[in-house]
Amino acid sequence: MPSTPAAPEPSPAAQSDAPSSTTQSPATRALADAVREIEHHVATAGWDAPVRVFALVRTQAALAAEPSLAAQLEPATLAAAQAEPWHLTSIEQEGLPEAPDLETLLAGLSWPESVDGVAVTAERVILPPAAEAQMPSDPDEALPWLLAHPDRQDVRLAVGVLREGATWCAVRTRANDTDDQVGQGPDVVPGLVSALRATLT
Incomplete structure (x- = not known):
């Protein structure tokens, strides 16, 4: 369900195109690819979705620990993973604990050392600052x-962080719901980045 804008919001620095891969570390490139893939996957299910x-x-590392995983991967994905040490696989977490909001949910999560990072998708309703003040x-x-306000914007946030420090965010608005209109950047949603990073400490 969408929530009020009290939660972390996208900063206006979001860019619709990812920066050149030559300016990114291998870990950041891999994380950006994973976050874009997760956002696209979630987008296929439509709006008004849960966290x-x-x-x-x-x-x-996942293949070394569980060789049978290779049979579940597309040949192109397997080849990419073999060629790129930082290639990431995302594993959706089922049975999340009940929580009144996203921040409380994240505060209750922790991960074993075998997990290199974490990503989350969530929907938000945001307003221009002048409208939010009212x-x-x-x-x-x-x-x-908020839900009745004519200037409201529905957005989907996809945010990922890695233990080694890389971060990536993708933001899609319901008003511009196409894959080529997804804003991206390492710190587009800084509050959510910080909350996710805390789950890895």
């Missing part, structure tokens, strides 16, 4: 007011 959480593991302070009044 989804994914563990990220290096594919080579939002009622009573939560029971704020949500109906």
Whole structure:
């Protein structure tokens, strides 16, 4: 369900095209690829979706630990994983604990050392700052007011972090719901990046 803009919001620095791969570290390139793949996968299910959480593991290490995984991968994915040590596989987490909001959910998560990173997708409703300043302070009044506001924007956030420090974000708006209109960057949603990083410590 969409939530109020009290949660981390996209910064205006989002770019619709990813930076040149020559400017990124191998870990950041791999994470950017994984986050884009996760966002695209989630987008195929449509809007008004629940929060989804994914563990990220290096594919080579996953194959070494469980060789049978190779049979589940597309040949092109397997070849990419064999050629790129930082190639990542995302594993969606089922049975997430009940939580009143995304921040509480993330605060209750932790990961074993075998997990190299984590990604999350979530939907948000955001407003221009001037409109947000007029939002009622009573939560029971704020949500109906927000959902009815003509300047509201529905956005889907896909954010990933790695233990080694790399971060990547992708943001899609419902008003521009096409793959070539997805904003991307390493720090587009800094609050959510920080919350995810805390789950890996």
